[in-house]
Amino acid sequence: MGQTETHDPNIYYVPHASRWPIIATLALFTTMIGAALTVNKVAVGHYVLYAGLAALVFMLFGWFGDVIRESVKGFYNRQVDVSFRMGMIWFIFSEVMFFAAFFGALFYARMFVVPWLGGEGDGALTHEFIWSGYSSAWPTNGPLKVGGMFETIGAWGLPFLNTLILLTSGITVTIAHHALRAGERGKLLTFLGVTVALGMLFLYFQATEYYHAYHELGLTLGSGIYGSTFFMLTGFHGLHVTLGTIMLLVIWFRCAKGHFSRDHHFGFEAVAWYWHFVDVVWLGLFLFVYVL
Amino acid sequence: MWQKLFIVIVFIAIVYNLGAGLYFMMTDKGSTNRTVNALTRRIAISIALFALVGISIWMGWIAPHGVVVR
Numbered sequence: 001m002g003q004t005e006t007h008d009p010n011i012y013y014v015p016h017a018s019r020w021p022i023i024a025t026l027a028l029f030t031t032m033i034g035a036a037l038t039v040n041k042v043a044v045g046h047y048v049l050y051a052g053l054a055a056l057v058f059m060l061f062g063w064f065g066d067v068i069r070e071s072v073k074g075f076y077n078r079q080v081d082v083s084f085r086m087g088m089i090w091f092i093f094s095e096v097m098f099f100a101a102f103f104g105a106l107f108y109a110r111m112f113v114v115p116w117l118g119g120e121g122d123g124a125l126t127h128e129f130i131w132s133g134y135s136s137a138w139p140t141n142g143p144l145k146v147g148g149m150f151e152t153i154g155a156w157g158l159p160f161l162n163t164l165i166l167l168t169s170g171i172t173v174t175i176a177h178h179a180l181r182a183g184e185r186g187k188l189l190t191f192l193g194v195t196v197a198l199g200m201l202f203l204y205f206q207a208t209e210y211y212h213a214y215h216e217l218g219l220t221l222g223s224g225i226y227g228s229t230f231f232m233l234t235g236f237h238g239l240h241v242t243l244g245t246i247m248l249l250v251i252w253f254r255c256a257k258g259h260f261s262r263d264h265h266f267g268f269e270a271v272a273w274y275w276h277f278v279d280v281v282w283l284g285l286f287l288f289v290y291v292l
Numbered sequence: 293m294w295q296k297l298f299i300v301i302v303f304i305a306i307v308y309n310l311g312a313g314l315y316f317m318m319t320d321k322g323s324t325n326r327t328v329n330a331l332t333r334r335i336a337i338s339i340a341l342f343a344l345v346g347i348s349i350w351m352g353w354i355a356p357h358g359v360v361v362r
Binding site: 263 | 296299303306307310317318322325331332334335338339345346349354356
């Protein structure tokens with residue numbers, strides 16, 4: 001909260017008081033209550049949910065704003081800097097584990113479970129007595145045809161275009177990164193701005209693809225194992241692109257305000273790296289879900 | 293099969309360079325170009341792989357999901 005303007009640079013900066021933790025607690029509590037009421041179909045449920053979410057956004061905006069102001073005032077010494085970098089490492093570790101779980105589910109279902117149901121390996125008896133008419137294949141919604149008939153989205157078309165868009169955004173964010181290191185502000189802002197625009201374009205096409213899948217291909221979250229793994233992986237990836245785009249937008253405004261220098265730009269570097277990470281996850285998705 | 297193995301190996305090279313970028317971000321603290329260079333390698337290899345996969349499907353060397361569309 002930065003209530004004191006005099007700060008000893010040898011001491012790890014801790015604000016004297018902050019209202020944000022209690023606001024965060026109340027916001028999360030309201031959101032959860034709202035979500036619970038909504039799924040139980042209580043009439044006012046969604047109003048409570050939206051109020052909670054609005055409070056959450058207010059809190060994030062305010063808290064991060066305070067952190068940025070503290071950083072700009074120079075309250076953060078080397079020790080605080082190291083703690084931010086450690087935080088980034090743990091955040092990325094959790095992200096890697098998160099996607100590893102969903103990619104793992106896809107591989108396990110595709111490489112083991114579906115072939116077992118088809119009678120391979122340990123599944124010979126299961127196949128013989130329960131699913132004797134089923135021959136394993138991928139994509140599949142299993143022997144019961146859960147969710148009914150569906151068609152998959154071909155690798156050509158929108159997924160190919162979206163991969164192209166994300167890879168292009170990877171180039172533009174890298175050019176922006178080089179520009180920051182070289183101290184070229186105009187170039188930095190231009191290419192960072194283009195990256196944000198490409199992120200939004202990706203999300204638009206992703207939404208179009210989902211609409212097409214639901215309304216014309218019969219491919220839904222309920223289309224058995226293929227549908228659920230497909231939408232879990234691409235959906236959570238889309239959520240990460242949304243987050244990344246918002247973060248890049250914030251960083252664009254911070255760059256425009258001159259918050260970063262050639263040697264002092266952890267905020268930029270962390271978000272740029274995150275964007276590369278999200279891009280690599282998509283490349284993995286494109287290869288393992290659409291192509292291989 | 294070897295085509296798919298090759299794709300996976302190149303993908304591992306991409307992940308390695310991404311990881312290197314994170315490592316240099318932690319150790320160099322923005323004072324060197326090692327992070328941005330690792331990320332530049334990462335995007336360069338990614339584009340090369342994407343182009344290769346595109347050409348491979350186009351030429352019929354690999355087929356998405358092993359299903360050949362004629």
